[in-house]
Amino acid sequence: MKSSKIMHPIAVRLMHWTNAVAMILMIMSGWKIYNDEVLFGFLHFPEEIVLGIWAQHALQWHFLGMWILVLNGLAYLTYGILSGRFRRLFFPISPTEVVREAVAALRFRLKHADLTHYNAVQKSLYVGVILVVALQAVSGLAIWKPVQFSFLVSLFYDFQGARLAHFAGMTAIVLFVLVHVSLAILVPRTLLGMLTGGPRLDAGRETPMTPSQASNP
Amino acid sequence: MPLRRPFTSLFRPQRGPDQTVLTEHRQLIETIDRRKLLRGTLSLGALTMLTGCNISDRDAVQTILRAVSGFNDGVQALLFDPNKLAPTYPASQVVKPPRFNAYYEIEDLKPVDIGGWTLELSGLIADKRPWSLERIYALPEQEEIIKHICVEGWDYIGQWSGPNLRDFLTRVGADLSAKYVVFHGNDDYMESIDMPSALHPQTILATKYAGEPITDPFGFPLRLRTAVKLGFKNPKWIRAIEVTNSYSPGFWEKQGFNWFSGL
Numbered sequence: 001m002k003s004s005k006i007m008h009p010i011a012v013r014l015m016h017w018t019n020a021v022a023m024i025l026m027i028m029s030g031w032k033i034y035n036d037e038v039l040f041g042f043l044h045f046p047e048e049i050v051l052g053i054w055a056q057h058a059l060q061w062h063f064l065g066m067w068i069l070v071l072n073g074l075a076y077l078t079y080g081i082l083s084g085r086f087r088r089l090f091f092p093i094s095p096t097e098v099v100r101e102a103v104a105a106l107r108f109r110l111k112h113a114d115l116t117h118y119n120a121v122q123k124s125l126y127v128g129v130i131l132v133v134a135l136q137a138v139s140g141l142a143i144w145k146p147v148q149f150s151f152l153v154s155l156f157y158d159f160q161g162a163r164l165a166h167f168a169g170m171t172a173i174v175l176f177v178l179v180h181v182s183l184a185i186l187v188p189r190t191l192l193g194m195l196t197g198g199p200r201l202d203a204g205r206e207t208p209m210t211p212s213q214a215s216n217p
Numbered sequence: 218m219p220l221r222r223p224f225t226s227l228f229r230p231q232r233g234p235d236q237t238v239l240t241e242h243r244q245l246i247e248t249i250d251r252r253k254l255l256r257g258t259l260s261l262g263a264l265t266m267l268t269g270c271n272i273s274d275r276d277a278v279q280t281i282l283r284a285v286s287g288f289n290d291g292v293q294a295l296l297f298d299p300n301k302l303a304p305t306y307p308a309s310q311v312v313k314p315p316r317f318n319a320y321y322e323i324e325d326l327k328p329v330d331i332g333g334w335t336l337e338l339s340g341l342i343a344d345k346r347p348w349s350l351e352r353i354y355a356l357p358e359q360e361e362i363i364k365h366i367c368v369e370g371w372d373y374i375g376q377w378s379g380p381n382l383r384d385f386l387t388r389v390g391a392d393l394s395a396k397y398v399v400f401h402g403n404d405d406y407m408e409s410i411d412m413p414s415a416l417h418p419q420t421i422l423a424t425k426y427a428g429e430p431i432t433d434p435f436g437f438p439l440r441l442r443t444a445v446k447l448g449f450k451n452p453k454w455i456r457a458i459e460v461t462n463s464y465s466p467g468f469w470e471k472q473g474f475n476w477f478s479g480l
Contacts, residue, residue, distance in 0.1 A: 037370035055369065056473035060282035063289050063475065146366060147303040147445055147480040148296050159364065159372050 007116050007198030012085070015076045016194055022072060023173065025051065025065035030170055032058030039167055070137055077130075093123045115189060115199055129176045136169040283473070290477040297479055299413050303444035306362045311376040313427055317434045318367065318448065319404070320468065328433040329403050329454050336439060337457040340399070343390025350424075350438050356380040356388075359421050366480060367448040368469075377442040379424040383416045391460045399461060400441055403454035408467035410443070410450055414479065419444035422455070447478040 008016070028051035035044050036055040052058030080086040097120035104110045105121050118126065142152035142162040156162040184191040193199070317323050335347035360378040386393060398415040401407050414420060420443035424431060431437045436453030443451060449469045470476045 060286055064285045150304055
């Protein structure tokens with residue numbers, strides 16, 4: 001059986017890992033920027049996990065990372081919508097299924113046999129994190145240009161509200177990354193899939209190919 | 218007999234390169250090569266994996282980051298709308314006194330000796346006669362109740378008044394098509410801003426806070442207050458204003474902060 005369609009085409013894999021690098025830059029430099037004027041007195045990020053010796057270096061990284069994140073993100077959204085990938089993989093999302101599968105996942109009973117289809121928990125998490133990153137760009141723009149884009153600031157009540165929303169968005173993304181990376185390590189086939197392309201899409205759902213088979217034409 | 222006579226070209230050096238130059242600077246050339254090699258091995262992905270991440274100030278990385286910062290200056294200049302006004306607030310929300318900030322602690326403040334103080338003018342300005350404080354006070358005042366936003370992330374609402382900078386620059390015959398307005402502070406603090414931001418209607422030379430002359434910690438006798446720049450772009454204790462076409466980085470830009478820093 002011959003097919004050129006694989007689970008993660010090269011474009012998706014490139015965009016995924018570009019995004020991963022940009023996210024690490026943004027989160028670690030963001031922590032350093034936060035440390036200069038904390039929102040919560042009890043929370044300072046340790047110097048060992050931040051990017052930039054001084055706040056200005058962290059700001060330099062943040063305003064480099066933003067271009068990578070936004071340009072890559074726009075390319076990903078365009079690709080996802082135009083190729084039908086989002087429609088095929090993310091939708092529909094059934095709320096009852098989300099609840100049922102979330103409970104199953106917490107009991108470690110969620111089946112993960114077919115890599116070419118996402119379960120309802122995966123669907124809602126992937127769609128959710130895409131929305132959070134988009135919102136992060138909006139609150140980031142409000143903080144960067146509170147006069148030019150004052151209407152964006154008003155979405156978050158005021159400037160400090162925008163900072164708080166930006167912090168909350170970071171927290172949500174970090175939690176997503178923790179779950180995402182843990183599951184990728186627990187089910188290494190998914191991690192390999194994002195490196196090599198994963199199974200072919202027309203492979204039978206009952207007998208999914210292993211990543212090594214899929215990568216050998 | 219050679220088929221072709223050796224000819225002398227205008228573009229061919231008469232003699233080979235002087236080998237002593239290479240020998241003398243051998244050490245330097247080797248250093249450059251090592252640095253190139255080091256630069257070549259650095260990758261963005263590998264950089265983030267380093268613990269501590271004390272990589273930001275290495276020469277090569279800093280060159281890239283500052284180039285991006287310069288690109289962002291240009292993007293911000295494009296985003297800047299000269300007619301877009303910053304939000305203003307009622308007097309009831311004004312914080313008194315304003316928040317102190319400088320590159321040193323408030324205890325180390327050296328107040329301006331007003332006896333010998335004049336505002337000096339230089340560069341592309343027709344009338345460079347210095348201004349006394351009395352003459353500045355006599356100019357029409359404009360009041361702005363605006364937010365001061367610091368690059369660190371804090372903000373407060375302040376009530377500033379003084380002559381409008383555009384009016385002042387027009388009055389002294391400054392070249393309004395010049396690129397930069399530079400402010401020299403009494404504490405060797407220097408900051409430059411772009412002309413469009415200097416001409417913004419909410420950019421003033423503040424002499425008063427909440428209706429009273431600004432006190433020493435906050436810039437007496439004269440400071441810049443613009444609603445369209447981050448706090449550090451508002452120098453205090455101004456002693457000279459210069460209009461120029463040549464860029465010079467201010468105190469914080471030299472440390473690596475972004476020059477335009479527009480809001």
